Amino acid sequence: MPPALPVDTPSDLPLGFAEHDHAACRRAALDRAAARCAEGRLQLTPVRRRVLEILLEAHAAQGAYDVLERLSAEGMGSQPPVAYRALKFLTDHGFAHRIERLNAYVACAHPEAAHDPGFMICRTCGLVAEAPIEPARSALGRSAAETGFTIEKTVMEAEGLCPSCRDPHDPEAAGAPC
Amino acid sequence: MPPALPVDTPSDLPLGFAEHDHAACRRAALDRAAARCAEGRLQLTPVRRRVLEILLEAHAAQGAYDVLERLSAEGMGSQPPVAYRALKFLTDHGFAHRIERLNAYVACAHPEAAHDPGFMICRTCGLVAEAPIEPARSALGRSAAETGFTIEKTVMEAEGLCPSCRDPHDPEAAGAPC
DNA sequence: GGCTAAACGTAATGTTATAACCTATCAACC
DNA sequence: GGTTGATAGGTTATAACATTACGTTTAGCC
Numbered sequence: 304m305p306p307a308l309p310v311d312t313p314s315d316l317p318l319g320f321a322e323h324d325h326a327a328c329r330r331a332a333l334d335r336a337a338a339r340c341a342e343g344r345l346q347l348t349p350v351r352r353r354v355l356e357i358l359l360e361a362h363a364a365q366g367a368y369d370v371l372e373r374l375s376a377e378g379m380g381s382q383p384p385v386a387y388r389a390l391k392f393l394t395d396h397g398f399a400h401r402i403e404r405l406n407a408y409v410a411c412a413h414p415e416a417a418h419d420p421g422f423m424i425c426r427t428c429g430l431v432a433e434a435p436i437e438p439a440r441s442a443l444g445r446s447a448a449e450t451g452f453t454i455e456k457t458v459m460e461a462e463g464l465c466p467s468c469r470d471p472h473d474p475e476a477a478g479a480p481c
Numbered sequence: 482m483p484p485a486l487p488v489d490t491p492s493d494l495p496l497g498f499a500e501h502d503h504a505a506c507r508r509a510a511l512d513r514a515a516a517r518c519a520e521g522r523l524q525l526t527p528v529r530r531r532v533l534e535i536l537l538e539a540h541a542a543q544g545a546y547d548v549l550e551r552l553s554a555e556g557m558g559s560q561p562p563v564a565y566r567a568l569k570f571l572t573d574h575g576f577a578h579r580i581e582r583l584n585a586y587v588a589c590a591h592p593e594a595a596h597d598p599g600f601m602i603c604r605t606c607g608l609v610a611e612a613p614i615e616p617a618r619s620a621l622g623r624s625a626a627e628t629g630f631t632i633e634k635t636v637m638e639a640e641g642l643c644p645s646c647r648d649p650h651d652p653e654a655a656g657a658p659c
Numbered sequence: 660g661g662c663t664a665a666a667c668g669t670a671a672t673g674t675t676a677t678a679a680c681c682t683a684t685c686a687a688c689c
Numbered sequence: 690g691g692t693t694g695a696t697a698g699g700t701t702a703t704a705a706c707a708t709t710a711c712g713t714t715t716a717g718c719c
Contacts, residue, residue: 316628316629317624317628320628320630403581403582403636403638404581404636421620421621421624422621423621423624423625423628423630423632425630426633432628432630434620434621434624434628436620436621437620438639440620441619441620441621441637442599442612442614442615442618442619442620442637443599443600443601443612443614443619443637443638443639444639446495446599446601446612447601447639447641450494450495450498450601450610450612450643450644451494451643451644451647452498452601452603452610452639452641452642452643452644453641453642453647454601454639454640454641455604455640455641455642456639456640456641457637457638457639457640458581458582458636458637458638458639458640459619459620459621459635459636459637459638460581460621460635460636460637461616461621461622461625461630461632461634461635461636462632462633462634462635462636463625463630463631463632463633463634464630464631464633465628465629465630466628466629466630469629469631
């Protein structure tokens with residue numbers, strides 16, 4: 304068995320596509336969320352914590368009803384609002400993001416700071432990688448500036464093939480297990 | 482009554498937010514679509530044509546069921562697949578786009594050529610302006626290139642306030658009637 | 660005419676999301 | 690110690706969005 308990989312990815316790939324010690328990755332994200340909640344007087348209640356854990360299980364998006372099914376199996380509520388309320392808390396506070404293209408949710412890969420996220424979604428393996436975006440520097444941001452449009456929220460999602468799915472046999476192409 | 486405005490907007494605002502002769506705008510879009518269909522052996526059937534007309538009525542997004550209701554009132558089909566099939570035809574061939582953020586559809590503002598669209602969505606008046614985007618030059622495109630991710634489709638949507646809704650009394654701020 | 664492919668009509672169902680109302684908990688305050 | 694207000698959770702019902710499946714019609718072609 305190989306030694307545990309560091310949480311910070313050795314390659315320059317974004318977290319979703321890079322091989323890494325995911326158990327540590329999950330733990331770290333959960334700890335950061337707990338710390339942020341403690342600071343900000345936000346309540347990381349059992350349901351909210353569990354939903355975040357479920358989202359953290361993989362760098363892939365999960366539907367609200369998938370999450371609900373997991374909760375339900377564990378006796379934590381069986382009706383849609385339970386899942387939607389927890390997901391709203393997590394997305395409102397930046398612990399998770401909604402992927403509009405998929406009507407689904409992912410844990411945030413950079414929960415340290417507020418940011419406008421962009422996503423790369425692999426249509427084959429379903430992995431989602433998050434890239435921080437500066438709206439002002441995006442193509443759409445430039446259009447908005449010219450137009451006088453005030454951007455409040457951005458949705459930036461690209462769908463396609465991740466390195467591993469594109470070149471299944473290329474060892475250079477990352478190592479996320481697809 | 483003022484003379485008709487030219488279809489090409491006098492200001493540098495994108496179509497959705499700029500004052501313009503919308504009747505001419507609609508006619509032109511419909512004519513272009515008809516021409517493209519004739520060239521490409523695509524059938525612009527009555528239902529498809531009517532759905533495009535409905536979408537062209539305003540530079541705002543309409544839900545599939547809004548469209549269906551209109552069709553239904555005119556005796557052109559009353560079940561969801563009627564609307565969804567027509568919308569799929571229009572979006573597949575670039576005559577319309579889907580706005581993921583709104584689960585809704587807009588007529589394309591630049592149907593001459595294939596393009597990756599970006600959108601500015603005003604949360605107050607609902608107007609949607611389309612900006613052509615070059616994915617390769619977008620922030621997400623640069624991330625993808627570094628990552629080795631192959632982009633096949635992009636979703637680029639900004640939600641916020643259009644010039645008119647932000648500065649309701651400023652005559653400089655376009656003139657789209659909100 | 661008979662064939663095929665594309666489009667359409669319709670019923671049923673699947674998937675995603677929210678409204679509305681009530682209860683539980685807990686801390687602040689008098 | 691009881692009242693109050695804020696926040697979270699439980700539950701029912703329903704709204705909103707989308708697709709599957711299957712049969713019929715239409716248009717073009719041999």
